[in-house]
Amino acid sequence: VQLVESGGGLVQPGGSLRLSCAASGFTFSNYYIGWVRQAPGKGLEWVSDINGDVTRTNYADSVKGRFTISRDNAKNTVYLQMNSLKPEDTAVYYCKGVRELAPAIVYWGQGTQVTVSS
Numbered sequence: 001v002q003l004v005e006s007g008g009g010l011v012q013p014g015g016s017l018r019l020s021c022a023a024s025g026f027t028f029s030n031y032y033i034g035w036v037r038q039a040p041g042k043g044l045e046w047v048s049d050i051n052g053d054v055t056r057t058n059y060a061d062s063v064k065g066r067f068t069i070s071r072d073n074a075k076n077t078v079y080l081q082m083n084s085l086k087p088e089d090t091a092v093y094y095c096k097g098v099r100e101l102a103p104a105i106v107y108w109g110q111g112t113q114v115t116v117s118s
Helices: none
Strands: 002-006 009-011 017-024 031-038 044-050 057-059 067-072 077-082 091-099 106-108 112-116
Touching: 002 091, 017 031, 017 091, 017 112, 031 077, 044 067, 044 077, 044 091, 057 067
Parallel strands: 009 112
Antiparallel strands: 002 017, 017 077, 031 044, 031 091, 044 057, 067 077, 091 106, 091 112
């Protein structure tokens, strides 16, 4: 089982990045996939998630209107399009998969660094 994030990097304030989370080893469409971030010296912060049949998306207030989550079940991949990035978006972004039916099995990726700085 793997969740592999990619797409992080250094970007100037106001810029954009698209993160990808590629999954393998489990039935992808049976899982909520979400993004969680951890800024330097802070705890984990939930950012966004999307359900397996792509009918529901949720966003933290801090990113609503700037970030868009999407998924392609044929490619076992979830994306996070991040626009209008701010320095406070700087964090390690983790992909998290949660099985929609009991038991709630949880998988985590290794994280990708996003740095917003001029």
